[in-house]
Amino acid sequence: MAPTILITGASGQLGKLVLTELLKTTPADQIAALVRRPEAAAEIEALGVTARMGDYTDPAALSAAMDGIEKLLLISSSEVGQRAPQHRNVIDAAKVAGVSLIAYTSLLRANSSPLALAAEHVETEAYLAESGVPHVLLRNGWYTENNVGTAGMAIEHGTYIGSIGEGRISGAARADYAAAAAAVLTSDDAQAGKVYELAGDASYSLNDLAQETTKLAGKPIAYTDLPEADYAGALVQAGLPEGFAAVLADSDVGASKGALEENGKTLSALIGRPTTPWQDTLADVLA
Template sequence: MSIVVTGATGNLGRLVIEGLLDARVPAGKIAAVVRDKERAADLAERGIELRIADYSVPETLRGAFAAGDRVLMISGSEVGRRVPQHRAVVDAAREAGVALLAYTGILGGPDADFELAAEHKVTEQLILDSGLPYTFLRNGWYHENYTEHLAPVLEHGAVVASAGEGRVASASRADYAAAAVAVLTGEGHEGEGHEGKGHEGKVYELSGDVAWGFAEYAAVVAELSGKDISYANVSAEQHLAVLTGAGVPEPMAALLVDVDAGVGRGRLAGTSGDLARLIGRPTTGIADAVSAVLRG
């Protein structure tokens, strides 16, 4: 039996691998599912098994899993193509007879009414229909969705969004990775028990402890950077123009604007406390995330 992490060379996947090693899971008990063997060479050097597979090539997934594996299925990054990709992963996991399939979905699950959530909802149903033991890790927004784009904020002196007074209960990517580690290892307040049996069939609504508004975010950036930063609450049309003008492809820009509309409806503001309970500590604050980026 191995703990298997798909998308292991991505930002979240690498953090999960590091978290497993920090939790003293032997490297030989960890398998990384990756498309590019060269990008994962450093993982292999540490004794982690590489399983080469591509979500878009179903036949490659047949060797990705084995009976008894505990699998973290990190959602694909190709919006619009994820349903067939995820179906291929679920089918391979079912055929292999994995012991657990944990899936990184989106906060709110069926109640998430913005377009970016649609493929996640279909995927959750595919997993339910498969009959596999599962855990749904419904991840909220990452701090990094904002802090990785601080440069234009600092340059123009404005946080631009079309979310109105909506609030976001974000947390760091590392926090979400730690929650996945807790589930995969059977640890965490919510899942104590032999080999993590307490996590099976569970749905975790994962988000930060505090929901913040964009005016508050602008104030945090201003305080920590020493610059004058304001919140520019623009219309959806203006927001779309700003994003496409910055080089974001129009389909993705439209999705991001649609997410902001969801934020305005409160869809990413939930603070269930599940994330803090799983990781056994408070979630990382947005000010800490901004400070880390500004420090370089």
């Protein structure tokens, strides 16, 4: 059977998890994966999934990848600053190919979010609307891994740093968001026109994260709140590019204003189980 579902960014962290979820209920020969590297294609095809080569900057390859596809998961590009034109290429190819549904991974409350990250998501959402292609918005909140991924460094230095103040984050594990994407792509219910605001069931502050890390590490870990410019500077010192450091610092400031807190529990309702407790994700990272 020819593939009918295409996952873009399939070799990335989220894309791999979406494939894992889809394969629980969907025959591998009905799934295709867009990848950029031959070695990634080999990994994908070992699962029985069809690999199609191409990237978001290559319209011809995108057009070829869309052949026979009914449903498309457009995982947002990792190239902040280049996302909007890259996403337009994917949407254009899907429209020409007659794709019947695009699911797009956007940002929590993108249309009202103060985060600088929201701008390209808003632009993409608008382009989707203009395209006329039926689509569903998966407005993903924060990945818990974004915060707990720095636990090792926090233990080494005795503190987490950020600019979030007492702001709270309704984080969920990346696997939770992957399960939501798979649920939407395989649902018998019509999905076109739906907007899902997705976030974890429980929220945490970075002080909460520091306290839990203290328990697990057996040594005192603090949270140090910094002015936005100082935090961005610290991230640059740690080796991040200036532009990306600025985006992360801006995201912390937005979170301090409630931009990453969401109590609707839409994500757990969609996946049919509670979201992964942030404490569990932290414990897994430290293990």
